Amino acid sequence: MTSSKKPNSTRRSTSVSLADVAERAGVSKMTASRALRGTTGYSAETRALVLKIAEEMGYVPNRLAAAFGSDTANNLVGICIPTLSRELYGQILEGLENRFSSVNYQPIVGVVGYDDEVELAWLNSALSWRPSGLVVAGRERSLANRTFLQSLTIPCVEIWNLCGGKDTMEKSDPMRVGFNHFDAGAEMGRYLANRYQGPFGYIGVRDEDVNLGAERLAGFTSALLECGIPAPGRKNKNNSPVTTTFLKDKASFYAGYYGTEQLLTANPDLRVLYYLDDNMAVGGMMLCQQKGLKIPGDVAIAGFGGMDIGAILPTRLTTTAAFRLRIGKTAADALLKKISGSPVGVLTDVGTELVRGETA
Amino acid sequence: MTSSKKPNSTRRSTSVSLADVAERAGVSKMTASRALRGTTGYSAETRALVLKIAEEMGYVPNRLAAAFGSDTANNLVGICIPTLSRELYGQILEGLENRFSSVNYQPIVGVVGYDDEVELAWLNSALSWRPSGLVVAGRERSLANRTFLQSLTIPCVEIWNLCGGKDTMEKSDPMRVGFNHFDAGAEMGRYLANRYQGPFGYIGVRDEDVNLGAERLAGFTSALLECGIPAPGRKNKNNSPVTTTFLKDKASFYAGYYGTEQLLTANPDLRVLYYLDDNMAVGGMMLCQQKGLKIPGDVAIAGFGGMDIGAILPTRLTTTAAFRLRIGKTAADALLKKISGSPVGVLTDVGTELVRGETA
DNA sequence: TTGGCTTGAGTTACCGGTAACGTTACGCCG
DNA sequence: CGGCGTAACGTTACCGGTAACTCAAGCCAA
Known part of the structure; x- marks a missing residue:
């Protein structure tokens, strides 16, 4: 069944190889290869025969071999x-x-x-x-x-x-x-700065010591500054107009929920909250609702991402849609x-x- | 730099091969291979030397070749x-x-x-x-x-x-x-049947003509029947105690939202709604809130999945957590x-x- | 000292494809 | 009918590893 030029050679693999197909079809390996790949260099009959034999024998091409043998065919x-x-x-x-x-x-x-x-x-x-x-x-x-x-x-x-x-x-x-992301954050910053005086807060997460979405926050902050939003000054070491908190957690509804609670407890005067993403923003909304805070009357909320949860809330979430x-x-x-x-x-x-x- | 036994042979690949490393280390390919893979058949010095040379030459193993050549080493x-x-x-x-x-x-x-x-x-x-x-x-x-x-x-x-x-x-x-999934649906069915008389509705989606979560619905339905929940009878061709709707859409908050609207418009008497997943259930909740329906007073809602949105809502979602x-x-x-x-x-x-x- | 066992390392034969090249057959054209 | 170009097909040489086998050296016990 499996064939080889040296009859005493041992086959490691039991599956049907190109050589098997070629031999059975009475053509060379090369011809069989070309016919199967549909390039050029064969007659219509040859191709039909090879395809038929391959089908009959249950031939499965070996892309490992193909990729190995060609160094261009690796997809x-x-x-x-x-x-x-x-x-x-x-x-x-x-x-x-x-x-x-x-x-x-x-x-x-x-x-x-x-x-x-x-x-x-x-x-x-x-x-x-x-x-x-x-x-x-x-x-x-x-x-x-x-x-x-x-x-x-x-x-x-x-x-x-x-x-x-x-x-x-x-x-x-x-x-x-x-x-x-800097621009996306800045656009949101300008939008909010035109509508609210602040003070502004941001809730994000840190994963393995990196602050996710840091560039958006940077753009956001920079836009606020350009719009003349002052830094609150007190307990704000870096003198930024945004009071930030980074949770050591996954970005999730729940993180947004308790992150908002933490931030608002420490800074009850915050009036505008920007979030790492929509899920966290929605978590924040839920907390505000629970505390009886009106959105956006008492606290304005903006997210990021354009995730579809934002679109169906009773009050539609302000956000930046990413595609x-x-x-x-x-x-x-x-x-x-x-x-x-x-x-x-x-x-x-x-x-x-x-x-x-x-x-x- | 690139070496080969036959000096006139042309190398297709330009990268460092095992043979290159072996030659430079003054051992055979096989010894180099064993040393790099850390099997057996080499001395500590040989191994250290081979590793050092490989490092120096920037050798990157070729798993294509390894997988191809071994038929057991394919991971x-x-x-x-x-x-x-x-x-x-x-x-x-x-x-x-x-x-x-x-x-x-x-x-x-x-x-x-x-x-x-x-x-x-x-x-x-x-x-x-x-x-x-x-x-x-x-x-x-x-x-x-x-x-x-x-x-x-x-x-x-x-x-x-x-x-x-x-x-x-x-x-x-x-x-x-x-x-x-049948059991999961049945468990929810029993739970709800013990608390509500119905009528029951289900909102799911169909993707390429297959109803997702069909087994859960089957289990759910079967449990209701066992608990003696009667089929509403009218406009219910299959005589099931559950009025179902399958949207041709992705399972999403939004699908849950408008699916609920459709189902409730056609069947304003429904009092318990079961959903394909939590996202859709939350969409349904949002619609109910918007329509002024009390949950669970007017409409009870149950989802599936244990997605974390359910845990932070003002009213926590009843659902089945999947791990x-x-x-x-x-x-x-x-x-x-x-x-x-x-x-x-x-x-x-x-x-x-x-x-x-x-x-x- | 000898013989057997262990261990390190080399040799050889592939694996199943593709590329490059050589050869043959055949049609076309003047 | 000869020259030529091209399509069809065969051959061969790899590609870069691994497995199986072989062999030499070293070691220890008898």
Whole structure:
């Protein structure tokens, strides 16, 4: 059944190989390969015969061998993201997967949290599969990790965060697809500063010592300053117009809930609250409702993300909509282009949209 | 720099290979391989030297070659899930990835929706990578797909749904890790039937012609019948005690919101509503609030999933908590055991927990 | 001293594809 | 009818590892 030129050779694998198909079809391995892949170099009859035999024999191509033997035919891509617990990355990943699978690329994914060493370990491990491209979540990272990404010889795209724009990038940095979080925060800051005098508070989370969404907060703060919002002064060491709190927790409804409670207890005068994301903002709303605080009368609330919970609340949440699925798809497209050698811009801004809800 | 026994041979790849390291270290490829992998058959000095050289030369192992050359060393696993938009599968996937990566297995993931043909295509494509195991989401599938899974020669585990239990399984079926959705629905049904007389309604969604969570609804319905809840009779073709509606939409807050509106408009007498998941249930709550309906006074509401939104609402949601992360981890463990040849039970029930909230 | 056992390290033969190149057959054209 | 271009197909040489086997050296006990 399994055949080989040397009859005494032992076959490790029991499955049907290209050689088996070729022999049974009475053609060479090469011809069979071409016929199965549908390139050129065979007659119609030959192709039909090979396909028929392959089907009959239950031939399953071995992409391991293909990728190994060619070093151009490897259609693996690595995708490295911090978490899947937030719906954020789930949707981005879905967008990525959709596009990649549509052109027969296989994603291998890693969920690495916010720890640089874990990320680096995963990247090394992923590279040993010789993927033809890499997708990583854009975030602040250690010099070692950044250097690692810069020294890659395969195309790489950073998603989610544009990290300050073109001028701050080095040539060797990966492409970026996402939006400018600083600007998104600033836009919300301006919007709120035009409507409220403050004082302003912010509730976010810290994961493995990194403050998530730090750039948005920076943009937010900067916009408030530009709009002439004064820093409260007292118990505000960095003299910022925003009183912040960072919970050591996952970004979740519940974190928003008790984070708001903590912040308001320590600073009962706060009148405008900005959150790391919509889920936390909704948690904050729930707390305010429970305490009998009117929104936005007593406390104005703004979130981030445009998650669909915000749209159905009795009072619609004011937020910044981010287009997660689109980021995934756009990033995948950009990477595929780069892999195929087409020119691609280093920065792709998919934008955001300020959603004027009723909570702020 | 790149070396080869035949000096005139052309190297396709430019990267450092095992042979390069071995030559520079003055040992054979095989010894270098063993030293790098840390098996046996080398002295401590040899190993240290090889590691040092590999480090110096920037050697990156080629797992493609390793997997190809060994057919036991392939530590790829395929993970096939319907969607990542619901946080449900995100958390399961995170659990899976955690466990797999901890033993250096690489997951390749596919997001295939609820279409049998798409799933089958993905499975075929994934198999061509010769993974050592497969994780698929447990759900109703076509005979073709079920047969395909049964004929696999590699270990496979179905997650999420125990699908009726041991007696309904065939020997060739994949292992299952999850919980019994019928029982979960039945438990909720009994709980509600003991507190309310009805009439009962259910709001779910249909994706590509499959009703998600159908087994839970079946269990729910069956429990109501057992508790003596009568079918309303009129406009209820299948004579069920539950008036159902299935939206052609994603399971989301918004779907729950307008689904509830539709159902209540058509059936204003409904007094107890059961939902596909917590998000939809919360959407329903929001609608009720907006219509001035008291919960649970006018309408009682129960969800499913134990998503954290339910825990922070002013009135805590009555629901069934499912342990998604644990399902992922348990499933990965089971698959790894099976791959390593250890005995594993065909069914692993991670259970659920009825959460007695304040909405029902 | 000898023989057996352990241990370190080399040798060889693949694994199942793809790329590159060589050869043959055949149609087209003048 | 000869020259030529191209389509069809065969051959061969890898790719970068791993498994199985072999062998030499070192060690210890008898």
